[in-house]
Amino acid sequence: MASKTKGSPLPMTGAKALVRMMEDRGVEVIFGYPGGANLPIYDELRQSKIQHILTRHEAGAAHMAEGYARVAGSPGVCLATSGPGATNLVTGLADALLDSIPVVAITGQIHRNLIGTDAFQEVDCFNITMPVTKHNELIKHESDLVAAIDGAFYIANSGRKGPVLLDIPVDVQLANYPHDLKAKAILPGYQPTVRGNIGQIKRALRALDRAERPLVLIGGGVEASGAVAELLSLVRKCRLPVVRTLMATGVIGADDELYQGMIGTHGNSLANRLVNQDADVILAIGVKMSNRSIVKPELFAKKAKLIQIDIDPAEIGKNLPADIPIVGDIKETLRDMNRRIEEKPICGREPWILGKHKRSTTMLPKTDAARVMELVFDELSKIDQKLHVTTDVGRHQMWANHHMTNPKHLPLFTSGGLGTMGFGLPAAIGCWFADKETPVVNISGDGSFMMNMQEFLVAVEHKVPLTVIVLNDFRLGMIRELQNLKYGKRHIANDFNRDLDYPLLAQAMGGWGETIVDPKRIGPALKKAIQSRKPNILCFDLELLDQRANLSLKEKAG
Amino acid sequence: MQSTENRHVIALEVEDKPGVLTRISALFSRRGFNVESLTVGHTHQPGVSRFTIVVRAGEAELEQIRKQTQKLVHVLKTYHVLDREVEPDERMKAIMAASNQVQHAVMREMALVKVHYDAQSSRQINHVVEVFSARMLHWSGKDLVLEFSGTEAKIDAVFKELDSVSVLESVRTGKVAMSIEEEKVDL
Numbered sequence: 001m002a003s004k005t006k007g008s009p010l011p012m013t014g015a016k017a018l019v020r021m022m023e024d025r026g027v028e029v030i031f032g033y034p035g036g037a038n039l040p041i042y043d044e045l046r047q048s049k050i051q052h053i054l055t056r057h058e059a060g061a062a063h064m065a066e067g068y069a070r071v072a073g074s075p076g077v078c079l080a081t082s083g084p085g086a087t088n089l090v091t092g093l094a095d096a097l098l099d100s101i102p103v104v105a106i107t108g109q110i111h112r113n114l115i116g117t118d119a120f121q122e123v124d125c126f127n128i129t130m131p132v133t134k135h136n137e138l139i140k141h142e143s144d145l146v147a148a149i150d151g152a153f154y155i156a157n158s159g160r161k162g163p164v165l166l167d168i169p170v171d172v173q174l175a176n177y178p179h180d181l182k183a184k185a186i187l188p189g190y191q192p193t194v195r196g197n198i199g200q201i202k203r204a205l206r207a208l209d210r211a212e213r214p215l216v217l218i219g220g221g222v223e224a225s226g227a228v229a230e231l232l233s234l235v236r237k238c239r240l241p242v243v244r245t246l247m248a249t250g251v252i253g254a255d256d257e258l259y260q261g262m263i264g265t266h267g268n269s270l271a272n273r274l275v276n277q278d279a280d281v282i283l284a285i286g287v288k289m290s291n292r293s294i295v296k297p298e299l300f301a302k303k304a305k306l307i308q309i310d311i312d313p314a315e316i317g318k319n320l321p322a323d324i325p326i327v328g329d330i331k332e333t334l335r336d337m338n339r340r341i342e343e344k345p346i347c348g349r350e351p352w353i354l355g356k357h358k359r360s361t362t363m364l365p366k367t368d369a370a371r372v373m374e375l376v377f378d379e380l381s382k383i384d385q386k387l388h389v390t391t392d393v394g395r396h397q398m399w400a401n402h403h404m405t406n407p408k409h410l411p412l413f414t415s416g417g418l419g420t421m422g423f424g425l426p427a428a429i430g431c432w433f434a435d436k437e438t439p440v441v442n443i444s445g446d447g448s449f450m451m452n453m454q455e456f457l458v459a460v461e462h463k464v465p466l467t468v469i470v471l472n473d474f475r476l477g478m479i480r481e482l483q484n485l486k487y488g489k490r491h492i493a494n495d496f497n498r499d500l501d502y503p504l505l506a507q508a509m510g511g512w513g514e515t516i517v518d519p520k521r522i523g524p525a526l527k528k529a530i531q532s533r534k535p536n537i538l539c540f541d542l543e544l545l546d547q548r549a550n551l552s553l554k555e556k557a558g
Numbered sequence: 559m560q561s562t563e564n565r566h567v568i569a570l571e572v573e574d575k576p577g578v579l580t581r582i583s584a585l586f587s588r589r590g591f592n593v594e595s596l597t598v599g600h601t602h603q604p605g606v607s608r609f610t611i612v613v614r615a616g617e618a619e620l621e622q623i624r625k626q627t628q629k630l631v632h633v634l635k636t637y638h639v640l641d642r643e644v645e646p647d648e649r650m651k652a653i654m655a656a657s658n659q660v661q662h663a664v665m666r667e668m669a670l671v672k673v674h675y676d677a678q679s680s681r682q683i684n685h686v687v688e689v690f691s692a693r694m695l696h697w698s699g700k701d702l703v704l705e706f707s708g709t710e711a712k713i714d715a716v717f718k719e720l721d722s723v724s725v726l727e728s729v730r731t732g733k734v735a736m737s738i739e740e741e742k743v744d745l
């Protein structure tokens with residue numbers, strides 16, 4: 001990344017240049033954790049209008065940056081020191097890479113003279129983070145700094161979005177240099193295609209028009225490119241039935257008659273049948289065709305013509321061959337499609353399938369706790385106000401993704417690609433920093449919650465209206481379920497054997513909590529919690545709730 | 559997407575940045591692409607280096623290799639190059655017609671070989687030197703260092719011929735390739 005310098009600006013430190021450039025790019029908040037190798041940046045942040053949020057672990061900082069990015073639509077920024085600070089960011093970076101979330105991560109690196117000497121807190125951050133970032137740079141010369149920062153923000157938030165990391169040695173942060181803050185990154189090898197090829201778009205529309213059983217399959221790309229409105233406009237105008245992957249939960253309402261469910265391992269049998277057997281043309285939009293969604297590639301779209309829209313050319317034909325590929329930004333491409341349809345309407349007949357999606361068709365094992373989880377999500381869905389909702393990873397995630405129905409709470413924000421337990425709590429906090437009008441809710445399991453529960457303190461410190469819903473089964477529910485299904489019910493390492501007093505924990509951290517054991521309390525407790533402006537943890541005791549729900553069923557029957 | 563694996567040559571033009579070799583080799587290893595040889599060097603353009611990579615891959619995988627490497631920010635261009643001495647099949651011809659990312663190329667490889675030169679081996683070595691127009695780079699009084707260059711098939715033949723003499727050390731560069739435009743017409 002070279003830079004062009006006009007005139008010669010006054011020297012300033014690298015740290016100052018970084019902070020100024022972030023201000024210029026509209027960065028409002030940075031999630032970070034200090035250490036010896038990034039203190040010059042912190043020193044500069046003292047005088048900046050950028051708010052710094054001190055997390056309790058760097059993993060929290062990375063996930064908060066993801067949450068922020070999702071709501072703000074601009075890159076979330078996280079900051080860590082060298083060595084352990086950098087390695088603690090790795091999971092969050094990988095999460096952002098797999099779910100295409102724009103994050104700019106800054107790590108301090110030790111003094112340039114010491115690199116390669118196994119100095120204190122030295123790790124090879126550049127090579128460790130290379131495979132978990134969209135792009136990364138180790139800044140070896142102060143003269144490269146400005147262009148690298150400009151490039152980082154541009155690369156993170158353009159094309160297929162993703163995390164970019166800059167590793168900045170402490171002496172580069174301190175060096176006085178005439179940084180030209182307006183210098184641009186020159187990136188001749190990076191030219192994301194934005195507009196889809198119009199010839200391909202026409203072919204796609206013709207194929208849809210001729211189809212007897214057309215189907216739209218949507219993935220995380222729709223939300224990532226901010227194309228929800230364009231998508232809905234297309235499917236409503238053409239009356240196209242829609243199925244989705246996990247990453248598109250709530251893009252189209254579960255009650256919409258066009259909606260036919262979710263595909264994949266944890267999806268609906270109907271939706272899987274539609275893609276595998278029934279449809280004759282499938283329009284796949286922003287779907288990476290991973291093994292969780294396309295369980296049997298040899299069956300998928302076997303009888304169908306596949307149209308695929310993706311901004312990343314490498315997604316086309318990666319796991320499945322596409323008949324009509326369109327490389328381009330989804331929002332732009334759908335706009336082009338909608339414009340053409342205005343002029344020349346297509347699919348002028350009644351949809352071949354409507355309103356067939358039923359809850360009963362999910363492929364999730366119906367275990368004891370399932371019914372109680374459904375009760376909780378039904379009550380949550382009744383809370384009729386805007387919420388940002390995140391999940392963690394496990395059974396609760398899969399159930400939430402099927403049973404959350406209130407459009408004001410959706411699209412759900414979940415870790416789909418990496419499946420990172422501990423994602424949800426910090427991600428929810430990050431969402432709030434981008435939209436302080438809206439309360440945030442994290443749906444979690446006891447296992448996931450404990451992975452990053454220290455970040456609850458950040459919510460308390462900043463008075464974040466956060467509700468953590470712990471669906472407590474006292475164990476790693478999904479692991480137990482796998483052991484039941486695939487390992488002959490041979491259980492190991494799924495039971496915690498020791499419960500946690502969640503209300504007490506919440507109280508100890510300055511929030512409040514409640515343990516819910518009576519099904520009648522589910523609705524009121526949720527209402528109270530979400531209306532409370534104080535961070536809280538609701539622990540739903542799935543065992544007791546299940547027993548009592550059973551009892552009341554029996555009473556009613558008797 | 560299953561197709562038979564063949565050897566293919568990929569040429570990459572890259573920005574000459576620190577770590578670019580690691581980025582490329584890390585990508586190949588992460589995606590499970592099979593590399594047979596890899597060469598890299600500067601080009602006439604300042605700041606631009608060129609990789610020639612021989613891979614073993616099926617057609618779909620080859621396409622992925624090209625697209626995934628093209629995604630790296632520092633990669634400027636990627637080509638699938640075809641040895642002009644190998645007649646492309648129908649499919650390949652169709653692909654070539656549709657894409658400017660497939661090009662015909664001339665390819666060469668170089669080898670350095672150190673052999674023990676004595677009364678016993680001298681005849682065979684002299685023969686190989688003459689037939690394959692080797693250059694003699696160094697003579698220690700006992701050992702001889704020879705340079706061969708040519709097509710991969712020629713270098714293979716050199717080693718076959720040297721089977722009977724005692725080779726002390728040897729190294730092959732792997733292929734380098736250069737695209738040739740006009741060859742496209744006489745397909």
Ligand SMILES: Cc1ncc(C[n+]2csc(CCOP(=O)(O)OP(=O)(O)O)c2C)c(N)n1
Pocket residue numbers: 392393394395396397419420421444445446447448449471473475476477478479
């Ligand atoms: C960091 C991490 N470690 C391990 C796993 C594997 N894993 C997937 S689900 C699961 C259990 C989750 O338990 P919990 O959060 O209590 O949710 P539940 O399944 O009980 O709803 C585990 C251990 C993971 N996804 N992430």
